[in-house]
Amino acid sequence: xxxxxxxxxxxxxxxxxxxxxxxxxxxxxxxxxxxxxxxxxxxxxxxxxxxxxxxxxxxxxxxxxxxxxxxxxxxxxxxxxxxxxxxxxxxxxxxxxxxxxxxxxxxxxxxxxxxxxxxxxxxxxxxxxxxxxxxxxxxxxxxxxxxxxxx
Numbered sequence: 001x002x003x004x005x006x007x008x009x010x011x012x013x014x015x016x017x018x019x020x021x022x023x024x025x026x027x028x029x030x031x032x033x034x035x036x037x038x039x040x041x042x043x044x045x046x047x048x049x050x051x052x053x054x055x056x057x058x059x060x061x062x063x064x065x066x067x068x069x070x071x072x073x074x075x076x077x078x079x080x081x082x083x084x085x086x087x088x089x090x091x092x093x094x095x096x097x098x099x100x101x102x103x104x105x106x107x108x109x110x111x112x113x114x115x116x117x118x119x120x121x122x123x124x125x126x127x128x129x130x131x132x133x134x135x136x137x138x139x140x141x142x143x144x145x146x147x148x149x150x151x
Contacts, residue, residue: 003040009061016127022061028053058124066125066132067102074106082116090143092120 006022013020023029024040029052033039036050044050056062079093093116095102100109126133 006040013061018058018124018127020059020061020124026053064125064128064132066128068135070103072103072105075102075111078106078113082113086116086118088116088118089146090118090120092117092122 003024006024010022013022030040032052032054033042033050038044038050053060053062058064075095079091079095082093083089083091094114095111096114097109097111100106100111102109122136126136
């Protein structure tokens with residue numbers, strides 16, 4: 001894991017208009033590498049991955065994986081029901097799977113709802129591709145139209 005790779009990742013963030021800043025002096029990153037037997041100058045073997053932080057937040061450098069077209073309808077239903085149960089019209093529901101696959105029925109998975117965000121920020125998500133930008137634009141148009149309707 002050469003520091004140059006982290007610098008390239010930072011350049012990619014800038015190129016994709018993400019405002020994420022990698023903290024090259026973050027002691028947690030160095031400690032994580034040390035526990036794995038690496039340093040910032042280690043070149044990882046081919047196909048070897050290491051996660052530099054124990055979170056996957058986009059704001060700390062995590063990468064989004066779009067599962068919009070493959071997520072099992074049961075997980076969508078869970079997110080919709082949780083949003084309604086919280087009295088919200090829109091939310092971001094973070095679901096973490098510790099066993100199973102997001103494409104499979106939730107009954108066959110072990111998952112946790114780790115966050116329900118009443119004001120989900122989609123700024124990082126829209127920078128992951130044109131398709132994602134279109135998804136967000138379409139969603140916001142639907143939300144604005146729904147808000148404009150009289151009850």
